[in-house]
Amino acid sequence: MIGVLLLLNATLLLKFFESRNEKKLAIELNAARDRVYKSANNKIPYNKILIPFTPSLDSNLSKQIEKSDFSILVLFEPNQCGACLEEKILWNKLNDDKVLPVYAITYLKNKKELSQYLDDSKTTIPVYQDTLASIGKWVMPEGVPVKLLVNKNHEIILVDYVRRTASERDDFVKMLKFYLNTYKL
Numbered sequence: 792m793i794g795v796l797l798l799l800n801a802t803l804l805l806k807f808f809e810s811r812n813e814k815k816l817a818i819e820l821n822a823a824r825d826r827v828y829k830s831a832n833n834k835i836p837y838n839k840i841l842i843p844f845t846p847s848l849d850s851n852l853s854k855q856i857e858k859s860d861f862s863i864l865v866l867f868e869p870n871q872c873g874a875c876l877e878e879k880i881l882w883n884k885l886n887d888d889k890v891l892p893v894y895a896i897t898y899l900k901n902k903k904e905l906s907q908y909l910d911d912s913k914t915t916i917p918v919y920q921d922t923l924a925s926i927g928k929w930v931m932p933e934g935v936p937v938k939l940l941v942n943k944n945h946e947i948i949l950v951d952y953v954r955r956t957a958s959e960r961d962d963f964v965k966m967l968k969f970y971l972n973t974y975k976l
Contacts, residue, residue, distance in 0.1 A: 864926070882938075886915060
């Protein structure tokens with residue numbers, strides 16, 4: 792069943808994207824998703840308790856995810872991630888445009904440092920502190936930042952890494968909107 796879904800997703804994404812760069816993006820996204828599905832960790836664990844840095848968040852990540860059909864989880868490390876500064880433009884845009892809920896998850900333990908980073912970088916998305924790195928250990932991303940599109944059943948639908956240029960970020964947003972409109976739960 793998953794193989795069929797992956798094939799269907801790849802076919803739809805390739806039809807949607809017309810330019811060579813956009814097709815390359817669709818292939819990369821499906822390859823990243825393939826790697827997650829080949830591992831046993833293709834779902835976000837239920838009842839993961841994290842520290843909500845943003846007060847409005849539920850400490851139970853599962854409850855937060857289940858509020859919407861889809862959410863994006865962004866795993867990032869503020870002090871060791873220059874690409875995170877470039878990516879935060881995309882995270883803020885997705886969140887501000889209400890495309891879907893976006894939640895950042897960081898392993899940084901120092902609240903003062905995290906607050907300073909978020910203020911300096913003008914990051915506006917809600918943030919969790921995962922001081923034990925439990926989500927990162929579960930998903931085992933190839934690097935940070937990583938974006939995980941998850942559905943309310945906790946399934947990881949898509950895995951995406953850094954989008955450095957404005958055109959790459961725009962392509963990602965177009966693909967994401969297409970996917971969300973095609974696969975509403």
